[in-house]
Amino acid sequence: MQRGGETVLSLEGLGKSYPGVRACDAISLDMRRGEIHALLGENGAGKSTLVKMIYGLVTPDAGEMRLDGQPFAPPDPNAARRAGVAMVFQHFSLFDALTVAENIALGMEDAPPPRRLAARIREVSELYGLPLDPRRTVGTLSAGERQRVEIVRCLLQGPRVLIMDEPTSVLTPQEAEILFETLRKLAAEGTAILYISHKLEEIRALCDTATILRRGEVVGTCTPAETTAREMAELMVGASFAPVAAAARETGGVALEARGLAAPAPGAFGTPLHDLSFTLRAGEVLGLGGVAGNGQDELLAVLAGERALPRGMLFLDGADVGRLGPQARRARGLATAPEERLGHAAAPEMSLTENALLTAARRKGLLRQGFIDWAAARRFAEAVIDRFDVRTPGPEAAARALSGGNLQKFVIGREIAQAPRVLVVNQPTWGVDAAAAAAIRQALLDMAAAGTAILVISQDLDELFEVADRFGALVGGRLSEIRPMHDLSLERIGLMMGGAHDMEVAHVG
Numbered sequence: 001m002q003r004g005g006e007t008v009l010s011l012e013g014l015g016k017s018y019p020g021v022r023a024c025d026a027i028s029l030d031m032r033r034g035e036i037h038a039l040l041g042e043n044g045a046g047k048s049t050l051v052k053m054i055y056g057l058v059t060p061d062a063g064e065m066r067l068d069g070q071p072f073a074p075p076d077p078n079a080a081r082r083a084g085v086a087m088v089f090q091h092f093s094l095f096d097a098l099t100v101a102e103n104i105a106l107g108m109e110d111a112p113p114p115r116r117l118a119a120r121i122r123e124v125s126e127l128y129g130l131p132l133d134p135r136r137t138v139g140t141l142s143a144g145e146r147q148r149v150e151i152v153r154c155l156l157q158g159p160r161v162l163i164m165d166e167p168t169s170v171l172t173p174q175e176a177e178i179l180f181e182t183l184r185k186l187a188a189e190g191t192a193i194l195y196i197s198h199k200l201e202e203i204r205a206l207c208d209t210a211t212i213l214r215r216g217e218v219v220g221t222c223t224p225a226e227t228t229a230r231e232m233a234e235l236m237v238g239a240s241f242a243p244v245a246a247a248a249r250e251t252g253g254v255a256l257e258a259r260g261l262a263a264p265a266p267g268a269f270g271t272p273l274h275d276l277s278f279t280l281r282a283g284e285v286l287g288l289g290g291v292a293g294n295g296q297d298e299l300l301a302v303l304a305g306e307r308a309l310p311r312g313m314l315f316l317d318g319a320d321v322g323r324l325g326p327q328a329r330r331a332r333g334l335a336t337a338p339e340e341r342l343g344h345a346a347a348p349e350m351s352l353t354e355n356a357l358l359t360a361a362r363r364k365g366l367l368r369q370g371f372i373d374w375a376a377a378r379r380f381a382e383a384v385i386d387r388f389d390v391r392t393p394g395p396e397a398a399a400r401a402l403s404g405g406n407l408q409k410f411v412i413g414r415e416i417a418q419a420p421r422v423l424v425v426n427q428p429t430w431g432v433d434a435a436a437a438a439a440i441r442q443a444l445l446d447m448a449a450a451g452t453a454i455l456v457i458s459q460d461l462d463e464l465f466e467v468a469d470r471f472g473a474l475v476g477g478r479l480s481e482i483r484p485m486h487d488l489s490l491e492r493i494g495l496m497m498g499g500a501h502d503m504e505v506a507h508v509g
């Protein structure tokens with residue numbers, strides 16, 4: 001570990017307000033050369049706002065920044081990049097139809113000629129243990145490989161400060177380990193890394209120091225290796241919270257069954273589903289793991305009814321529902337929550353009340369003789385906000401004004417609160433902080449104990465260990481054998497999911 005290097009970036013009293021919310025309040029923080037610095041905080045604590053100020057996407061309304069001792073106020077990301085600040089986002093901004101090299105060239109100001117660039121990409125990717133073929137079309141890459149494109153793009157700039165926003169949510173455990181090797185090597189060379197994650201065990205393994213934010217303010221710092229995950233979670237929340245506990249439960253009859261379920265790829269780069277068969281019983285939680293892009297979204301779309309299926313492939317309580325649309329399936333008790341919260345699970349410009357109405361109108365009786373019962377819709381939205389501790393000024397707030405994790409709590413809570421017979425969720429706690437994730441997982445287990453059949457599609461294996469009774473891996477649109485969760489180790493599951501995609505652990509040094 002390289003503690004004690006000179007300060008590269010210092011923030012002094014940084015602040016930013018949005019209407020009704022002080023997102024960041026007088027934040028001071030120093031980053032040193034060679035340091036891997038975690039930024040921790042519950043949903044809405046201000047982490048994204050803070051890094052957006054460093055990256056020139058948001059202008060602070062108070063305080064100042066210094067980079068290498070010089071005043072630093074980037075008006076836009078280009079300026080931040082020129083000054084040596086790079087950022088890898090949770091959502092990749094790559095063009096599927098272009099090659100790796102073309103994508104990288106697009107993000108550069110003075111891209112070298114194609115052959116030189118391809119050679120540089122090979123060089124940097126090999127040096128940092130992130131093999132990448134510059135000629136591959138991005139649409140054919142796995143999520144882990146796409147992330148490598150983003151990282152290599154940053155590394156080509158030789159950044160002094162590298163910001164990573166929840167980088168491991170798309171990786172297998174083996175790929176995450178390779179990423180950590182890369183980050184350690186970068187830190188050893190002097191790069192300062194600011195690392196946002198809700199995965200506290202990862203932070204303990206990787207980060208030299210952590211700054212904890214709560215409601216826009218710095219509330220503490222710690223040395224992650226010397227602090228337990230629970231202690232860190234409690235520092236973030238400012239209180240203790242209960243661990244997830246599964247009550248003993250009995251499984252009932254088969255509620256949902258897929259029989260040889262198959263569907264062509266929805267577009268040029270989607271994943272076709274091949275011959276998926278599983279049963280899901282009342283009171284049971286079936287976990288489907290897999291690296292992003294292996295058919296998760298496509299499976300959710302056919303289970304939700306966004307895409308119809310031929311006869312004979314999908315049964316709800318014994319009845320063939322494959323040809324029914326989403327509203328008809330919901331009316332029969334099959335509720336679903338997709339991964340993408342803004343735009344798919346929720347309409348960004350609509351209020352929380354309107355978003356609640358979108359999926360709950362039938363089951364919660366929010367329509368009266370064809371008219372919307374706005375008072376009832378608002379009460380339902382308020383009940384979800386209360387029960388799942390969604391931090392927002394109120395149900396009239398637009399979905400897009402919520403922090404990522406708070407919107408996630410809302411869209412999952414909206415389905416849970418409808419008490420469906422079968423619930424299918426994709427990445428239910430993606431981007432949700434530890435305490436809120438525990439609350440969502442507990443709610444899923446409580447529903448199962450009350451007899452709901454639950455299918456959890458997730459890339460978070462710790463989550464599946466916590467909630468699932470049985471496990472199957474989705475790989476290339478196919479389903480592995482389904483095994484009892486307690487027979488499986490993390491390593492075994494990682495291998496079932498496709499291991500490290502032909503990658504070798506970086507040889508550091």
Ligand SMILES: Nc1ncnc2c1ncn2[C@@H]1O[C@H](COP(=O)(O)OP(=O)(O)OP(=O)(O)O)[C@@H](O)[C@H]1O
Nearest residue numbers: 018023043044045046047048049401402403404405
């Ligand atoms: N564009 C915006 N308009 C209005 N409010 C906003 C906007 N962006 C952020 N906020 C508010 O600022 C606060 C901080 O949000 P921010 O996204 O920085 O939190 P976060 O710590 O990154 O959360 P998460 O872990 O959920 O991503 C939240 O209360 C959020 O609702």
